[in-house]
Amino acid sequence: MERPRWHAQDVAEVLAALDSNAAGLSANDAAERLKRHGPNRLPPPPAVSALRILLDQFRSVVVLLLVGACVVSLLLGDAVEAAAIAAVLAINTVIGFTTELRARRAIAAILQLDVPRATVVRDGALRVVPAHDVVPGDVIELKPGHQVAADARVIESTDLHANEAALTGESLPSSKRADQTLPADTPLADRGNVVYGGTTVTSGVGRGVVVATGPATEVGRIGELTGSVEIGRTPLERRLDALGRVLVWLALGVAALVAALAALQRAPLDLIIETGIALAVAAVPEALPAVATIALAVGLRRMAARNALVRRLPAVESLGSTTVVCTDKTRTLTSGDMAVVRVWAGGNEYTSIGGGADAARDDIRRVVQGALMASRPPAAADTPGGGVDPVDRAVFEAAGRLGLDRSGIDAGEPQVGWVPFSSERKFMAAFSRAGGGVIAHVKGAPGRVIDLCDVDAAARDALRAANDALAREGLRVLAVASGPVARAAESAIQGLTFDGFLGLADPPAAGVKETIALLQSAGLRTVMLTGDQRLTAEAVGRELGLLQGDVRVVEGRELDGLSTQELEDVAAHTAVFSRITPEHKLRIVEALQARGEIVAMLGDGVNDAPALRKADVGVAMGTRGTDVAKQAAAIVLRDDRFETIAAAVEEGRVVFDNIRKFVLYLFSCNVAEVLVLLIAGVAGLPLPLWPLQLLWLNMITDTFPALALALEPAESNVMRRPPRRPDEAILSRQFLVRILMYGTLITAATIGAFLWALAHSPAHATTIAFMTLALAQILHLGNARRRGPVFHRGGALSNPYAIAAVMLSAGLQLAALYIEPLPRLLRVTPLDAGEWAVVAGCAAIPAVVGQALKIWRPRL
Numbered sequence: 001m002e003r004p005r006w007h008a009q010d011v012a013e014v015l016a017a018l019d020s021n022a023a024g025l026s027a028n029d030a031a032e033r034l035k036r037h038g039p040n041r042l043p044p045p046p047a048v049s050a051l052r053i054l055l056d057q058f059r060s061v062v063v064l065l066l067v068g069a070c071v072v073s074l075l076l077g078d079a080v081e082a083a084a085i086a087a088v089l090a091i092n093t094v095i096g097f098t099t100e101l102r103a104r105r106a107i108a109a110i111l112q113l114d115v116p117r118a119t120v121v122r123d124g125a126l127r128v129v130p131a132h133d134v135v136p137g138d139v140i141e142l143k144p145g146h147q148v149a150a151d152a153r154v155i156e157s158t159d160l161h162a163n164e165a166a167l168t169g170e171s172l173p174s175s176k177r178a179d180q181t182l183p184a185d186t187p188l189a190d191r192g193n194v195v196y197g198g199t200t201v202t203s204g205v206g207r208g209v210v211v212a213t214g215p216a217t218e219v220g221r222i223g224e225l226t227g228s229v230e231i232g233r234t235p236l237e238r239r240l241d242a243l244g245r246v247l248v249w250l251a252l253g254v255a256a257l258v259a260a261l262a263a264l265q266r267a268p269l270d271l272i273i274e275t276g277i278a279l280a281v282a283a284v285p286e287a288l289p290a291v292a293t294i295a296l297a298v299g300l301r302r303m304a305a306r307n308a309l310v311r312r313l314p315a316v317e318s319l320g321s322t323t324v325v326c327t328d329k330t331r332t333l334t335s336g337d338m339a340v341v342r343v344w345a346g347g348n349e350y351t352s353i354g355g356g357a358d359a360a361r362d363d364i365r366r367v368v369q370g371a372l373m374a375s376r377p378p379a380a381a382d383t384p385g386g387g388v389d390p391v392d393r394a395v396f397e398a399a400g401r402l403g404l405d406r407s408g409i410d411a412g413e414p415q416v417g418w419v420p421f422s423s424e425r426k427f428m429a430a431f432s433r434a435g436g437g438v439i440a441h442v443k444g445a446p447g448r449v450i451d452l453c454d455v456d457a458a459a460r461d462a463l464r465a466a467n468d469a470l471a472r473e474g475l476r477v478l479a480v481a482s483g484p485v486a487r488a489a490e491s492a493i494q495g496l497t498f499d500g501f502l503g504l505a506d507p508p509a510a511g512v513k514e515t516i517a518l519l520q521s522a523g524l525r526t527v528m529l530t531g532d533q534r535l536t537a538e539a540v541g542r543e544l545g546l547l548q549g550d551v552r553v554v555e556g557r558e559l560d561g562l563s564t565q566e567l568e569d570v571a572a573h574t575a576v577f578s579r580i581t582p583e584h585k586l587r588i589v590e591a592l593q594a595r596g597e598i599v600a601m602l603g604d605g606v607n608d609a610p611a612l613r614k615a616d617v618g619v620a621m622g623t624r625g626t627d628v629a630k631q632a633a634a635i636v637l638r639d640d641r642f643e644t645i646a647a648a649v650e651e652g653r654v655v656f657d658n659i660r661k662f663v664l665y666l667f668s669c670n671v672a673e674v675l676v677l678l679i680a681g682v683a684g685l686p687l688p689l690w691p692l693q694l695l696w697l698n699m700i701t702d703t704f705p706a707l708a709l710a711l712e713p714a715e716s717n718v719m720r721r722p723p724r725r726p727d728e729a730i731l732s733r734q735f736l737v738r739i740l741m742y743g744t745l746i747t748a749a750t751i752g753a754f755l756w757a758l759a760h761s762p763a764h765a766t767t768i769a770f771m772t773l774a775l776a777q778i779l780h781l782g783n784a785r786r787r788g789p790v791f792h793r794g795g796a797l798s799n800p801y802a803i804a805a806v807m808l809s810a811g812l813q814l815a816a817l818y819i820e821p822l823p824r825l826l827r828v829t830p831l832d833a834g835e836w837a838v839v840a841g842c843a844a845i846p847a848v849v850g851q852a853l854k855i856w857r858p859r860l
Contacts, residue, residue, distance in 0.1 A: 003221075006153045006211045007191040008184040014153045020137035020209055022155060024121030033135035040134045040150050040197075040213035042220055050097075057093045085695070118149035121207070134210055142176075142195060142206040150197045151217045152208030154178045159204035159420045162195050165330045167218060167605060168531045173202040173390065188218065188581065189531055202390070204420075222582050222609055254674055261681045291662050291703065295710035299655035307639040308648040309622065315634035318617045319600060320652025322524060323723045324592050325645065326585075326611065327602040329530035329540060331624060332642060334506040338390040340398035342475060342503030343367055344466050353398055365402055367500035370480040372399045373413075373441035374430050391478070394504050395443075413439065417488030427452070431488035440485045440493050446501065449479035453498040466501060473539050475503035505539070511643040513544050518646050520545075522653075523722035527592075528576045529585050529611075537578035546575040556580035559587065567591045585611035598723070602637075602645060604629050619645060646719075654714045656724070662709040664739060665784035669702050669777045671743030676750050676773065688754045688769040693826050696816065701774045701809050705781040708805035713798055715786060741853075742783055745846035746776045753842040761835060767828040768839055771813065775843035778809045783850035 006014055015021055070085040118131045119141035131149040140152055154176050161173035168189040180193040195208055197217045214220055299316040310316055327333060343350045345363035375392040417431035427444025442449055446467040470477045483496035516526050528546055530537050534555055541547045553576040571591040589611045592599050601615035604625035612618030612632040620633035621640040630636055637644045673694055680688050753772040757765035816822045
């Protein structure tokens with residue numbers, strides 16, 4: 001159903017349609033309407049139960065494969081193997097469940113409640129009521145510093161302004177007037193006669209009649225849009241599922257092949273079954289899900305230490321896959337505070353205000369002092385989000401840099417009158433008494449202030465040219481004038497002396513420009529999405545280094561008529577989108593994703609929520625972000641700094657690097673196990689390894705080195721590489737070559753030791769194969785740790801967990817040989833010195849050859 005166009009109706013029509021009046025509702029009427037419309041609150045987001053989080057731990061194909069292996073072992077009566085696999089599943093589930101549950105609870109703790117109280121007119125008197133009791137038809141008070149409780153048509157206003165940045169993206173407060181009647185198709189950001197729930201009154205006073213509450217508000221509409229967006233699978237989840245499907249077919253295929261070979265050789269049925277189970281166990285890296293979960297949890301902790309709080313565990317790696325960062329401008333790329341960055345006086349433009357010689361220049365001081373005198377004095381209500389207008393605050397800050405003190409000026413020239421700013425007047429003025437006369441100080445729109453000054457045509461043209469030059473930089477230009485007047489009245493303001501211009505900008509937040517450059521060096525494109533006007537957006541984009549090459553600025557209205565394909569083409573070559581709506585943001589994110597990009601979306605406002613939810617990684621600001629934005633995001637930045645996103649991207653890349661490292665390690669070890677059994681089966685040799693020995697290797701010997709790889713520190717070039725291709729699988733062709741190469745080396749060493757044992761020590765052949773394979777895998781950790789030789793530039797000592805893992809795994813392997821009941825369960829026997837020499841010599845070969853190959857080709 002189409003929403004009423006309240007901005008297109010005058011006050012009388014709105015009041016009549018709502019069956020209300022300027023004196024407000026009666027208490028009884030309000031109570032009846034509360035029953036009919038429901039409380040003024042947004043429906044809470046669907047709660048994710050602990051059971052749902054628990055079940056989500058079993059979505060991975062690899063985990064389901066292990067569940068299947070556990071069931072098969074039970075059916076075959078092998079309780080020990082079934083229990084071992086079940087232990088792996090339990091460890092993985094507990095780690096994933098506790099980590100994600102803790103993250104969700106941490107997010108819930110930082111979410112703040114919506115507007116708690118509202119001042120309404122009930123029974124002709126002002127009353128303070130809980131905001132959730134506000135109903136359509138209520139008349140609400142609007143005062144500086146107060147949040148608006150619900151959408152309301154303004155019915156009274158005096159210099160009323162509201163900060164709507166969280167809803168529309170506009171950085172400057174929006175003027176609100178009761179006497180406006182606007183066209184029906186007026187965009188949300190330009191509806192100057194309506195205030196919206198969740199926005200903040202910055203200056204002036206007024207009243208409004210509530211036209212919508214709860215889900216019917218503009219915030220509620222965006223909430224519905226957000227709820228309709230489905231959360232897609234992260235890149236890591238998609239890659240691991242693809243990997244799992246490969247493993248399923250590999251395990252089944254290899255097991256069937258070897259079982260068939262054993263059957264052709266007329267082997268006993270129990271041996272065929274045991275061999276098939278051994279191959280299935282060998283093909284599946286049981287530690288993979290647990291180690292992947294732990295790697296993500298480690299990344300989560302590292303991100304938390306750098307002020308990025310993760311809600312969904314797979315989002316840790318997703319940031320490392322990001323190719324495009326879409327971001328809001330106001331309070332994300334910029335500080336959200338107006339600042340004086342230019343002073344034009346006496347025909348000269350100054351870009352440095354305060355400090356050095358500027359502090360003593362009379363022309364600069366005259367302009368800033370005049371603007372200071374024409375500003376409202378700071379009030380006790382000057383709190384974040386309300387009280388002093390941002391423009392006045394910028395003037396106070398510039399005056400402070402010049403050492404100008406308002407209290408001292410007022411003592412010499414006491415204020416005797418005041419003309420507030422209004423959209424019709426387009427200026428504000430203050431009158432002060434000096435030497436028996438009255439001085440007027442005026443600041444406001446350049447054209448209006450120039451008209452109040454005594455200047456000739458040539459000077460007027462020069463002033464307009466100076467104004468245009470500042471405006472082309474995307475600055476908000478304030479003109480300042482002063483002079484004696486006959487009396488302290490607006491009608492007496494004329495014949496003033498023009499003092500100069502102030503150019504104001506919403507400056508970039510600290511470190512943002514450098515962070516964008518860092519992201520560019522890492523191959524990530526930054527796209528700014530803002531509700532600001534085109535000139536402002538273009539100036540900020542240029543200053544931040546976004547507008548380079550053939551990239552361009554596009555206004556939201558230019559997107560409305562574009563087809564999906566046309567929008568994809570535009571999104572590919574646009575760095576700045578201005579004057580856009582929440583729907584535009586959502587379409588832009590979808591267009592980028594349709595091109596195969598992995599999109600991270602940063603924002604803090606209600607208007608960012610749909611795009612935050614749709615993006616591959618939604619990132620919200622934790623301190624100033626709205627609840628809606630935080631609920632929609634996968635990651636929350638606790639320090640609200642854009643720099644933190646680069647740190648999070650770095651940690652995400654480290655996580656993926658480490659995932660690839662332990663996948664390389666685990667898979668090359670499992671390939672070796674499969675090849676050892678396969679070669680022995682084809683050659684008609686005895687079974688070199690028992691199923692429980694393989695399970696021991698996969699669960700115990702391999703797990704601790706793999707965990708150490710999950711804790712590898714970042715490599716020096718991690719933020720100088722281009723992002724991975726979005727469609728790149730974990731098992732790329734080059735990666736498979738490395739796995740097969742290292743797996744073949746370990747296989748050759750194990751088969752060599754096994755053949756020697758069959759000839760010289762057949763009673764210990766299985767033990768020798770088992771120990772050789774185990775030690776070769778432990779020493780293989782050095783090959784998997786990094787590109788290039790592990791001893792290069794202290795790499796061997798950079799991860800103390802790796803050294804500890806080698807020592808622990810070797811100790812456990814010795815325990816398996818000498819500490820009961822492990823030798824009996826694993827069917828192994830002690831070895832003599834000569835046999836140990838063969839085991840150690842053969843096991844060292846893959847590590848030595850691998851490091852030699854890395855010296856020859858460092859990318860291996």
